Amino acid sequence: MSEGDSTVERIGPLRRVMHGRDPDEAHRASTPLELLFDLTFVVAVSQAAAQLHHALAEGHVGAGLAGYAAVFFAIWWAWMNFTWFASAYDTDDVPYRLLTLLQMAGVLVLAAGVPRAFRHGDFAIVVVGYVIMRVAILTQWLRAAAEHPEGRGGALRYAAGIVVVQVGWIARLWAPGIWAPLTFVVLVAAELAVPAWAEYRGSATHWHPEHITERYSLFTIIVLGEVILASFAAVQSAVSAHGLSPSVLLIVMGGLFLVFALWWIYFTGSDAHLSALRTALTWGYGHYVVFAALAALGAGLEAALDAAEHHGHLSARTGGLAVAIPTAIVLVVLGVLHRVTGTGAVGRGWLVAVGVLVVLALGFSPPVLGVGGAVLGIGLAVAATLAANLAVFRHRAVAAR
Template identity: 45%
Template sequence: MTTPTLTAQLRLDLRHRLRPMSGRNPDEPHRAVTPLELLYDLTYVIAFAAAADELAHALFVGEVGSGIGAYLFAVFGVSWAWLNFTWFSSAYDNDDALVRAAVVAQMVGVVIFVFGLPVSFEDAAHGGSPNNMLLVAGYIVMRVPLIALWLRAAREDPTHRRTSVAYAVVITVAQLGWLLTTVPGIPAGATVVAIVVLAAAELIAPLVIERRYGRAPWNAGHIAERFGLLTLITIGEVIAGTVAAVGALVAEQGWSVAAVAIVAAGLVIAAGLWWAYYLIPSRTILERWPERTWGWRYVHLPLFGAIAAVGAGLHVAALGVEHQELSLLQITLALAVPVACVVVLVFLIWSVLMHSMDFTHVPLFICNLVPLVAAVIIAAVVDAGAPIDLEPGGDLTALVTVIGLVSLSCVIEVVGHELVGYSHTLQAAKRHLLEPEIDERHAEAEGAEPSA
């Protein structure tokens, strides 16, 4: 490397004064996630973990419906704010001082949002709306810096000015809407309806904007890596949460068969989900067919929440064993339902990515769910509606069995994808590669017929 080249590279790496925000190359190969983006992602995973902890507590005390509702609201807020900045950074991140300051400001918003979660779950448990001023304030702080960034992009990138302005306007209007949902005196039912409408409008707006004004210069491969890494970090939080929950159990009661089973299940489930997710060739396919990014990205929104909920389920299992106030069926459902959701969503992500509803996948899909259904059936048969009894001759064997069955589902997911999913993915990709050639041949044939 010559001296001028080295100097230029060091200036780029170490000096973060204002740089032009002219738009990144959407076809830039091998584009990697930056340390700033990783720091940003870690902050959001803390919010997922906090929401999962609140969900675990709600399930443990029997506030199932309200807890799930508040959790879904929290997960949407965190996921959607993260996704919006990821979209922008893929198109315009220049890593200068203003971008870094905007990222830090959004991270402050995440912290405020986390402090509003206990109030959200408490209000929902008492029949109120899951949103509150602190929660909405955090959400708005996460979003407002993005308005300034889109306006800056509109000024410095004339080619995509209308797209950038449209994003800034939509985000501004949406934040005003969220702020209005905190006005005192509005009935809880009306607030929930307004929340659903606002969320739906936010989900639809980017599709309308880029269809009407053109695509922002986001990089499909970069987005695939960002989503994959957030998925990975969220899975890591499952392990961290399990260790913390079982640590509290061990401190109270010492090591037991149940504690070992929960820790082992957490590790097996986390490893299985990680393995299965990365068997989906997201970056390879999206770089070739970037238009598939839209559907693919939206399926990730519930996936993040489902993975974090797996951690909540393991936490509930630890609490159930520690206090012995939950039934075996309650513990089993807390574990099996989120794992089943992740299995379904992984299958759906593959289908959306590959543009294929491969029905030969159905037997594998069913095999993944069979252990989960079996775990619930065993728990229902053993459960007498009473709290779990882990004394000799009690429910310990059944508890270990259902935990093992839930873990087995993730093992089957991995083995099945390795044995069957690989060939199906190749077949689906080859089909799409051949489609343009087939269409071209049909067109040539139709054009040749008149002349003949």
């Protein structure tokens, strides 16, 4: 290949027909554009986690969790829609790249609206950002329908579903009183139903199983990175104000154990088998809880530091539970996903259950152990849960030989 041809290859074509990608394509890896796209979600995830931390610190636990769940759904769903579409139809030409740029702009608008959504329940800016993203992905599906006859039925169903549900989100801005949360639940259910309807009733899209698992793995790294960054900022603030106290040091150690152990647990199941659509949807949808809980763990560690340093309105026990509850949720959901996909180290239900019970008990223990002791204990309990699962896994593998 000449130097000119190599440059053209790197730049990408101006225009190519949008055919479905080969789901058995070898060495299908995340593209630089996908990685750049993910970086915009760093902003959105950090905004959601920061607002959850502020809500916890101010004692607005219920409202903070509700707002966080709603905002994080919009973030995750936009990312998931792009990811699965790109796995099936990434042409990497100029129109595709420009529409991806539009989606990135929508993510940033959505992120800008997160504080108002949390503090005032005003989702107008979030919806504007969501509309921008949905217009871009709608255009992509219509292009796929026009240029890929084999997948036209499914592509048109995706496009129709996006339009109908998006109109619902816009109309919801005027929903009064109790209708606001009720319509939110209905629209979330409708969003989740669109892919199942399009895939089962139309022609299945050509998403690549290994590419999908890699994309989810990379987003997990991003969320864990947010946990580390948020925790570091909180530790730096505490040390600057009062020095490195024993409680802060224990929280730092416990947080590091937690991030490393949860990373290890997740990546024992990162080669999930997603050949069946039902398994793929269960695995894909289950990651909403995984991602949201991991990001909430960052807010929880910040809240634990606040409680240890007697900032805000958090009791020591609430600070411990702010770490324990998202950790327990991650363990439970990953345990279920590992069993569903037949991969991963934490598919042993009783071991996971014991680990979860210990973690939750430690969440209630700060009046006895202190916040730092509780967080360190939670980190060690997750590490022990991983070690026990790995030991059983290895024993069964040896016995089966």
